[in-house]
Amino acid sequence: MARIFISHSSRDNSEAGDLFAWLKSRGFEHGFLDIDKHLGIPPGERWEQRLYDELERAQAVILLLTTNWFDSKWCFAEFAQARSRGKAIFPLIASPDGDQFVGDDLQKLDLTRDRESGLEQLASRLTEVALLSQGGFDFPPGRAPYPGFLAFDEDDAAVYFGRDDDVRRLIQRLDSRRIEGGRRFVLLLGESGTGKSSLIKAGLIPRLRRARRDWIVLAPFRPETDPFEGFALSLAEAGFRIAANELAEVDPKAMAAALAGAHDAFRAGILVPIDQMEELFTRTSSELRQRFLAFLSRLLDPGLPFVAMATLRSDHLGEMQTAEGLTAEFEDFSLRPMSVERIGEIVRGPARIAGLDVDEGLAARIAGDAKSADALPLVAFALRRLYDQFGGNNRIQLVEYESLRDTESGLSPLETIVRDTAARVIAEEKPSEAELKALREAFVPGLVRINDEGGFVRQAARWDDLPEAGRRLAMALAGPQARLLVIREHEGIRQVEVAHEALFRVWPLLAGWLEEEEDFLIGRNRLERALADWQALPEPDRAKGLIAGILLDRARTWLVEHAERFSEEEATFIHASEAAETERQRLAEEQRRALETARLRQAETERDAARRLTRRTRVAAAFLGLVALVAAGAGVYAMRAQNEAEKQATIAGQQRTKAEKEADRAEKRLELVRNASKEIALASPNFDVMLESYRRLVDIDRDDEAWQSALYDNLEYFGDNALSGEELSRALAAFGEALAIARRFSPKDNEWLRRQATLLEKTGAIMSQSGNKTEAAGRFEESLAIRRKLVESEPDNLQWQIDLAFGLRTAANATGDFDESLRRLGEARDIIERLDSEGRLSAGQESWLTSIQSEMSRIDAARLVAPARK
Numbered sequence: 001m002a003r004i005f006i007s008h009s010s011r012d013n014s015e016a017g018d019l020f021a022w023l024k025s026r027g028f029e030h031g032f033l034d035i036d037k038h039l040g041i042p043p044g045e046r047w048e049q050r051l052y053d054e055l056e057r058a059q060a061v062i063l064l065l066t067t068n069w070f071d072s073k074w075c076f077a078e079f080a081q082a083r084s085r086g087k088a089i090f091p092l093i094a095s096p097d098g099d100q101f102v103g104d105d106l107q108k109l110d111l112t113r114d115r116e117s118g119l120e121q122l123a124s125r126l127t128e129v130a131l132l133s134q135g136g137f138d139f140p141p142g143r144a145p146y147p148g149f150l151a152f153d154e155d156d157a158a159v160y161f162g163r164d165d166d167v168r169r170l171i172q173r174l175d176s177r178r179i180e181g182g183r184r185f186v187l188l189l190g191e192s193g194t195g196k197s198s199l200i201k202a203g204l205i206p207r208l209r210r211a212r213r214d215w216i217v218l219a220p221f222r223p224e225t226d227p228f229e230g231f232a233l234s235l236a237e238a239g240f241r242i243a244a245n246e247l248a249e250v251d252p253k254a255m256a257a258a259l260a261g262a263h264d265a266f267r268a269g270i271l272v273p274i275d276q277m278e279e280l281f282t283r284t285s286s287e288l289r290q291r292f293l294a295f296l297s298r299l300l301d302p303g304l305p306f307v308a309m310a311t312l313r314s315d316h317l318g319e320m321q322t323a324e325g326l327t328a329e330f331e332d333f334s335l336r337p338m339s340v341e342r343i344g345e346i347v348r349g350p351a352r353i354a355g356l357d358v359d360e361g362l363a364a365r366i367a368g369d370a371k372s373a374d375a376l377p378l379v380a381f382a383l384r385r386l387y388d389q390f391g392g393n394n395r396i397q398l399v400e401y402e403s404l405r406d407t408e409s410g411l412s413p414l415e416t417i418v419r420d421t422a423a424r425v426i427a428e429e430k431p432s433e434a435e436l437k438a439l440r441e442a443f444v445p446g447l448v449r450i451n452d453e454g455g456f457v458r459q460a461a462r463w464d465d466l467p468e469a470g471r472r473l474a475m476a477l478a479g480p481q482a483r484l485l486v487i488r489e490h491e492g493i494r495q496v497e498v499a500h501e502a503l504f505r506v507w508p509l510l511a512g513w514l515e516e517e518e519d520f521l522i523g524r525n526r527l528e529r530a531l532a533d534w535q536a537l538p539e540p541d542r543a544k545g546l547i548a549g550i551l552l553d554r555a556r557t558w559l560v561e562h563a564e565r566f567s568e569e570e571a572t573f574i575h576a577s578e579a580a581e582t583e584r585q586r587l588a589e590e591q592r593r594a595l596e597t598a599r600l601r602q603a604e605t606e607r608d609a610a611r612r613l614t615r616r617t618r619v620a621a622a623f624l625g626l627v628a629l630v631a632a633g634a635g636v637y638a639m640r641a642q643n644e645a646e647k648q649a650t651i652a653g654q655q656r657t658k659a660e661k662e663a664d665r666a667e668k669r670l671e672l673v674r675n676a677s678k679e680i681a682l683a684s685p686n687f688d689v690m691l692e693s694y695r696r697l698v699d700i701d702r703d704d705e706a707w708q709s710a711l712y713d714n715l716e717y718f719g720d721n722a723l724s725g726e727e728l729s730r731a732l733a734a735f736g737e738a739l740a741i742a743r744r745f746s747p748k749d750n751e752w753l754r755r756q757a758t759l760l761e762k763t764g765a766i767m768s769q770s771g772n773k774t775e776a777a778g779r780f781e782e783s784l785a786i787r788r789k790l791v792e793s794e795p796d797n798l799q800w801q802i803d804l805a806f807g808l809r810t811a812a813n814a815t816g817d818f819d820e821s822l823r824r825l826g827e828a829r830d831i832i833e834r835l836d837s838e839g840r841l842s843a844g845q846e847s848w849l850t851s852i853q854s855e856m857s858r859i860d861a862a863r864l865v866a867p868a869r870k
Contacts, residue, residue, distance in 0.1 A: 003030045003032070003058045003059050004031040004032065004058060004062060005031070005032050005058035005061045005078075005082070006019060006020060006031065006033050006062050006064060007062065007063050007064065007075055007082075008075070009066065009068035009071070009075055010072075012064055012066050012068050012069070012094070013035050015064060015066070015094055016033055016035065016064055017033070017036075019062070019092075020033040020036060023126075028123075032058065034051065051078065058082075058087060059088060059129050059168065060087065060088045060090065061079075061088070061090070062090050062092060062122075063075075063079060063089065063102065064092055065092060065094055065098035065099070065100070065108070066094050066095040066097065067097045067098065069098065079102065083103075083180075084180065088125075090109065090122055090125060090126075091103075091107075091109070092109050092118070093108055093111060093112055094111055094112070095112065098112075105179070105267065109121055109122055128210065137157040137158040137206060139159060139353050139354065140155055144388075145350035145353060145354035145356060146159075146350060146380060146384040146387050147380065148380055148381045148385070148499070149377055149381050149384075149483060149484065149500040149502075150499060151195075151197035151198045151201060151202075152195075152198035152202035152203075153201050153202060157202045157207075158353050159349065159353050159354065160203055161342075161345040161346050162338055162342040163199055163203050163338070166203070167199065167203040167204060167207065169333075170188070170204055170333060171207060171208065173186060173333060174208070174269075174309065175214070177269075178214065178215070178305075178307055181302060183328075183329045183330055183331045184306065185296075185300055185307075185308045185310075185328050186307070186309050186330065186333055187277070187311075187312045187320065187331070188200065188309065188310065188311045188335055189312055189313075189317060189332045189334050189335065190311075190314060190336070191314055191315075192457065192501050193375075193377045193502060194337050194338070195338065195376055196275075196312075196335055197275050197276065197311055199311075200309065201275070204309070205220065205271075205273060213265060213267070213268060214267075214269065215265075215268050215271055216259050216260070216263045216268045216269070217271045217273070218235065218237070218238050218270070218271060218272055218273060219233075219237045220273035220274065220275045221233065221234045221273075222274070222276050223274065223276070223277065223279040223283065223289075223292070224279055224284070225283050225284060226284070226288060227280065227288065227289075228245070228248065228295075229244040231244070231292075232247050235247075235255070235259075238259055238262065238263075239262030239263070240255060240258045240259055240262065248294075248295045252298055252304055253304065256270060256305050269305050269306075269307050270305045270307065271307055272299065272309070274309070274311070275310075275311050276311060277311060278312055278313045278315075280292070280323075281316055281323075282449065282457075283460075286324075286532055286536060289325070290324045293323055293324070294325040294326075296308060296326070297325070297328040314334075315451055315452065315455075337375075340367040340375075341367075343366055343370060343379060344363040344364070346379065346380075346383075347363040347383065350383075351396070356394050357394060357395040357396075358395070359396070359398040361398045362396065362397070362398045365402070366383075366414070369412035370414065375414070377502045378418065379414060381417065381418060381483075381499075382401075385417045385421060386400060388480075404416050404417055418484075418502070418503060418506045419508060422484055422507045422509065422510070423507075425481055425482045426473060426476070426477075428476070429472065435469050435470060435472065435473055436473075438466075438467035438469035438473075439470040439473045439474065440470075440513050441562075441564065441565070442461075442466040442471075443498075443510060443513060443514075444513060444517045444520070444521065444565075445521065446461040447460075447485075447496065447498050448504065448521065449524070449525060450518070450524075450525055456514055456521075457501055458498040458501050462494070462495060463487065463494035463495060463496050464494070466496065467564070474496060475487075478496065483499060484498070484499050484503055484507075485497065485498060485499060486498075486499050520562075523551060523554050523558070524558075527551065527555055527570065527573075527574075528570075530545070530547050530573075531569065531570060531573045533545050534573060535569075546573075546576060546580045547573075547574075547577045548577065548581055548584075548837055548839065549837060549839060552574070552578065555577070556574060556578060559571060559574050584839075587796055588839075591796075591798070695711065705745060708741050708745065709745075711738075711741065712742065712755065715735070715737050716734070716735070716759070718734045719732075719734035719735040719738065719762070722734060723762075723766070728766050728770060731762075732763060732766050732767075735759050735762050735766070738755075738759055739759040739760070739763065742756040750793065750794070754786075754790065754800075754803065756786060757786040757807065760782050761780065761783045761810050761811070764778075764779030764780045764783065764810075764811070764814060765810060767779065768814040773816065776814060780807075780810070780811040780814065781811075783807055783811070784804075784808065784811060787800070787803055787804040798835070801831055802835075805832055805848075808825070809855070811824050812828070812855070812859075813855070818859055818862065819863075821859050822856060822859055822863075825856045825859070826856065829849065829853060832848050832852060833849060836849060
């Protein structure tokens with residue numbers, strides 16, 4: 001019977017004692033009354049903690065309402081505790097002044113008007129609670145008490161044992177959310193084989209269906225390829241019919257009102273049970289998944305009666321946390337593997353209900369063999385096989401179980417039953433080599449896939465998609481002699497699925513196949529994700545989503561060797577990737593040849609430049625003394641020539657011609673000086689002298705691009721040296737002068753544009769370091785705009801791509817905004833990742849990605865430490 005807690009004032013001990021005695025007289029012996037000398041709180045015990053513990057264990061709480069109860073703060077605390085835990089609460093008006101407000105959703109029983117009738121109503125309601133908490137379900141005749149690998153269903157509620165505490169806690173959690181609100185989406189988390197589906201179907205749902213005033217329970221459904229289809233069928237069973245393709249647009253309020261009217265329960269919560277929620281990420285398209293989660297979030301808005309409950313394998317929790325479309329908050333309810341101490345309950349409990357006699361030592365022996373994490377489904381399968389094979393006389397003996405042990409191989413009956421069942425069924429069918437090969441193709445890739453952790457997991461497949469030659473064996477594995485596969489109809493489509501993933505480990509034939517196919521399954525998983533991402537891209541961007549590298553090499557091989565394993569879409573995707581890879585290799589070869597030619601030309605240019613520099617150095621050394629003499633002599637001579645010319649002009653015009661000739665001769669001598677200065681500038685190790693020489697040369701002809709380019713190179717080199725010596729002002733001056741040259745010539749070609757972008761980055765970095773953030777930001781934005789323009793003009797130019805990535809990185813490091821820094825680094829990371837995936841980076845360049853990711857982690861950590869910083 002249900003555990004009952006009586007909340008009362010100490011001033012009403014007598015009335016509470018009378019009620020407790022009456023409850024025991026009606027069979028409710030598992031009650032708690034703090035003053036009871038046998039079951040209450042003994043002297044010296046911590047009474048406050050004991051009260052909390054008893055409230056937690058109770059399924060029903062009786063409020064003995066009197067003026068004293070309302071005056072007691074502790075009584076109200078007991079009520080609040082019970083309500084927050086979702087307990088069944090029964091307010092009893094025990095005195096005329098006890099009819100006060102305790103909640104408009106609680107129906108009071110008035111003992112002051114008709115005590116006998118009120119107590120009878122109380123007994124009836126407590127009986128309902130007892131049935132909800134401890135069973136009382138009918139067991140259909142002819143039904144096996146052990147379902148095997150299959151999950152327990154609603155019809156198995158009577159034989160569902162071992163999870164009483166989990167069922168109670170889950171019901172209390174859901175009742176609390178129904179009454180108090182909060183997070184109305186509960187995820188039942190657990191590893192494969194822990195019994196999540198059974199807990200919902202045979203433990204939770206049958207009990208909530210009996211609480212008709214409080215709950216409208218929809219039929220559980222799986223997302224599969226279209227969760228809207230399963231949801232629409234579930235709603236139709238509950239009395240609300242709507243087409244699956246119209247469900248996302250329905251008004252949740254209208255849906256709730258229709259369901260409440262159909263069930264005559266206008267204050268009830270509406271439970272939406274979803275089984276195997278991980279299928280949203282393994283079978284449902286990203287577009288449908290996002291739409292479904294958005295619709296589910298709308299149902300769970302505050303003020304609506306919907307509460308969602310979903311089973312989810314623990315390894316998919318991260319995907320749920322980041323799923324697009326899901327705005328409703330959820331909370332998790334973790335289900336651990338059943339302890340071996342509970343195995344006795346799952347052996348003896350169903351046997352007692354079905355009238356089956358089992359040996360006393362059988363449960364203990366099975367518990368001793370249940371050592372692996374997936375032991376529960378193996379135990380369930382073994383019990384079903386024992387029942388089918390030996391239960392004809394309504395008895396299962398320990399010796400029958402032990403007869404299945406393979407001591408030579410070291411295998412327990414739990415393992416040998418699965419192994420031998422599969423082997424026997426296959427052997428009896430006497431398959432040909434072609435049929436065995438087809439069965440292998442049915443499992444891989446139809447019925448098995450591999451998850452992100454490298455584990456083998458099941459997936460449903462269309463029966464018609466299985467190789468025809470393997471269907472006879474698949475049917476035998478699904479038959480009553482094996483039940484290792486499950487075949488069912490879903491909306492007129494026949495589907496087949498492995499009964500449980502424990503099969504992948506304990507059936508040697510299948511385990512061997514999977515070991516051989518592990519690389520393929522891993523690659524197939526990556527290929528499916530890449531295909532989904534590619535299909536989601538806009539048509540102009542499709543080329544960016546194609547696969548390359550090792551995955552493409554393997555996919556091409558698999559497509560040749562196992563074309564039947566791939567859909568038409570997958571084959572098209574692989575062929576498109578192959579064509580793009582061929583074109584990329586062709587372009588890469590052209591670029592390689594062009595680069596090789598450019599390198600040869602550069603080597604020749606550098607060799608010639610070295611020869612000229614050597615010659616100029618020698619000339620300058622020999623000519624240095626001469627220059628001074630020539631300059632002095634030429635200057636004096638020119639002055640004298642000019643004076644003489646003026647004198648001769650005054651005296652006589654006939655001498656003018658001679659003076660002009662002498663002045664022209666002096667001008668030629670000055671030209672000799674200029675040429676000598678040019679030679680000195682090229683050879684001088686003094687940057688100031690060299691730059692001044694270049695400036696004079698540039699002044700002679702400002703349209704000479706060659707001398708302007710030489711001046712730019714030396715200004716940039718001078719600025720870099722000043723920057724390394726932390727002479728920021730000198731570096732900024734040199735970079736600024738060089739930038740002016742770059743801006744002047746940048747309209748001519750892309751190389752000047754690249755120089756302009758480089759100088760903008762360098763001056764921006766200096767300004768940022770000097771505290772001039774605003775102007776620095778402008779420089780970086782202008783630089784990035786140029787980088788993007790260069791990439792757009794020549795998309796296949798590797799250098800432009802790398803320049804943009806490092807420009808983004810430089811700009812990110814200079815900004816003070818964490819989010820902007822992460823955005824720019826993220827864009828740089830994406831460029832480097834793409835170049836790496838395309839095989840365009842050298843071995844040394846592949847470390848760039850790690851460096852950028854490290855910077856992102858550092859910035860993200862800094863943002864957490866200083867969240868208010870902008």
